[in-house]
Amino acid sequence: MTRNDVKPTTHQRNLAKLPKALAALIEREQWCVWRWTQKADGSWQKPPFMALQPDRHASTSDPSTWTDYPTALAAVQAGHADGISYILTDNDPFGAIDLDHCRCTITNSIDVWAQNYLQVAVSTYQEVTPSGEGVRIWGFTDGNPLNRKFTLKIEGKDIAAELFRKTNKALTITGYTLDPAIRELSNIDKVFDWALVWGERRKAAATEQTASSKGNGFDSSGCRYSIDDIEQIVREGAPAGTNRSDVFHTIVGHYVGCGWDVDRIFEHLQEHPQGIGGRYLAEDRLRREIERSAEKFGKAKLPLLNGWEAKAPPEPEQESPKEEPEPVDPSLDEADDDLGEEDDDLDDEEQHDPNLPRLYAHGDPDPRPLKAWLVKGLIPQVGHGLMSGQWGAGKTFTFLDLAAALSTGQPWLGHVVKRQCGVLLIAAEGADEVRLRLDAVVRERCGNMTRAPFCWYETAPLLLHKGAVKKLIAMARQAEASLEKEFGLPLALIGNRYHCRLCRVQPGRR
Numbered sequence: 464m465t466r467n468d469v470k471p472t473t474h475q476r477n478l479a480k481l482p483k484a485l486a487a488l489i490e491r492e493q494w495c496v497w498r499w500t501q502k503a504d505g506s507w508q509k510p511p512f513m514a515l516q517p518d519r520h521a522s523t524s525d526p527s528t529w530t531d532y533p534t535a536l537a538a539v540q541a542g543h544a545d546g547i548s549y550i551l552t553d554n555d556p557f558g559a560i561d562l563d564h565c566r567c568t569i570t571n572s573i574d575v576w577a578q579n580y581l582q583v584a585v586s587t588y589q590e591v592t593p594s595g596e597g598v599r600i601w602g603f604t605d606g607n608p609l610n611r612k613f614t615l616k617i618e619g620k621d622i623a624a625e626l627f628r629k630t631n632k633a634l635t636i637t638g639y640t641l642d643p644a645i646r647e648l649s650n651i652d653k654v655f656d657w658a659l660v661w662g663e664r665r666k667a668a669a670t671e672q673t674a675s676s677k678g679n680g681f682d683s684s685g686c687r688y689s690i691d692d693i694e695q696i697v698r699e700g701a702p703a704g705t706n707r708s709d710v711f712h713t714i715v716g717h718y719v720g721c722g723w724d725v726d727r728i729f730e731h732l733q734e735h736p737q738g739i740g741g742r743y744l745a746e747d748r749l750r751r752e753i754e755r756s757a758e759k760f761g762k763a764k765l766p767l768l769n770g771w772e773a774k775a776p777p778e779p780e781q782e783s784p785k786e787e788p789e790p791v792d793p794s795l796d797e798a799d800d801d802l803g804e805e806d807d808d809l810d811d812e813e814q815h816d817p818n819l820p821r822l823y824a825h826g827d828p829d830p831r832p833l834k835a836w837l838v839k840g841l842i843p844q845v846g847h848g849l850m851s852g853q854w855g856a857g858k859t860f861t862f863l864d865l866a867a868a869l870s871t872g873q874p875w876l877g878h879v880v881k882r883q884c885g886v887l888l889i890a891a892e893g894a895d896e897v898r899l900r901l902d903a904v905v906r907e908r909c910g911n912m913t914r915a916p917f918c919w920y921e922t923a924p925l926l927l928h929k930g931a932v933k934k935l936i937a938m939a940r941q942a943e944a945s946l947e948k949e950f951g952l953p954l955a956l957i958g959n960r961y962h963c964r965l966c967r968v969q970p971g972r973r
Contacts, residue, residue: 559627565598570871888958
């Protein structure tokens with residue numbers, strides 16, 4: 464085994480100015496320090512040490528080895544340690560959840576499975592761990608003692624989720640918050656309930672797949688497609704030469720394995736009428752097919768992200784005597800093998816005057832999504848917006864903060880980013896400040912990556928001039944080509960700094 468003696472980079476913020484959400488922890492005298500320590504096999508760990516005697520290990524069960532926050536901070540500032548840790552005890556009103564190996568230190572993007580956790584715990588404090596590859600959630604708890612670890616393989620990568628409540632554990636504190644707007648901890652007992660269901664079901668699915676040599680396409684860890692492949696299939700449909708029905712069930716199985724319920728899967732697939740769910744959507748049976756697929760996957764009741772109905776996996780239900788809510792075409796109970804071919808023309812096309820706009824009527828099949836989001840519940844995927852305000856109100860600051868979230872896939876203002884993408888700014892004024900401000904946001908919000916998927920123009924055509932619109936379109940296409948080539952990301956947000964007008968670009972549209 465090759466041994467690397469170079470100490471890992473520590474990802475943390477100013478420990479002397481921890482976020483206000485951690486005030487309840489700071490008040491307690493349950494602090495120690497940690498430093499990178501290399502094991503015999505070459506791996507690195509972060510054991511706790513006493514702040515007043517940095518060469519001696521601290522014990523999670525011996526309060527005499529703990530100290531107050533200022534003393535622990537002073538030891539780090541003096542160079543005796545790499546960081547500070549809080550000693551969680553069985554008497555604490557706090558709980559914590561560790562999500563390991565879920566974050567990329569280059570792009571700061573967070574894996575989908577971990578984003579599900581962050582969304583469930585969106586109202587409480589979340590921070591990046593010292594390695595930069597994990598995230599920790601902190602909150603208040605009233606529940607019973609809990610110390611569980613789920614070690615799983617998701618999308619071919621080994622991950623772990625650890626749950627700590629009413630138990631003794633030394634946990635690092637970095638102050639590297641994912642959402643500076645969070646000023647206090649909230650109760651996370653329901654997050655623990657959800658996490659237990661999530662973990663048990665993922666373990667059961669992994670065990671079932673290991674026990675069976677024949678994959679049925681419905682296990683959570685057997686999906687042969689990457690995250691990027693899955694999202695492309697959702698948007699554009701099944702790859703050429705594959706069976707559309709099989710691919711559809713595989714995609715649904717993936718999202719079920721990530722803890723999504725039927726409503727969330729339906730909402731996501733219906734946003735893309737040209738994608739894998741397009742035919743079912745056009746025939747008004749997308750939800751039914753998702754439910755059928757989820758049932759085959761063995762999830763009779765999925766953990767809900769909203770509503771907090773987190774129950775243990777139910778026992779197999781006895782067969783109901785022929786209860787069918789509505790007549791179903793017998794062909795729908797088959798494997799839909801014909802879905803690998805092109806869709807036949809539908810019979811419901813109405814004759815209409817081509818010189819008049821399309822006439823819509825309530826109840827007619829409509830494959831268009833009800834709402835597609837760039838930032839869930841906040842910014843639509845397609846459209847335009849206006850940031851208005853007097854000079855110095857923070858318009859450009861807000862735009863760059865949004866750009867950082869979109870570029871890395873991190874939540875923004877507590878809302879999930881639905882589409883990681885590149886950003887273009889047309890700086891019609893103040894162009895000399897763009898580089899300075901961009902360097903700052905990349906350093907603070909994007910892990911100081913070498914190159915970020917953000918580009919800009921320092922001049923813009925006057926809209927009243929002839930050909931201005933065509934030129935703007937050409938500029939956007941050039942930027943998109945550059946982003947796609949270097950980062951593999953689409954251009955989905957365009958900002959004009961002079962007017963702070965935001966334009967969101969839909970795939971395939973300009």
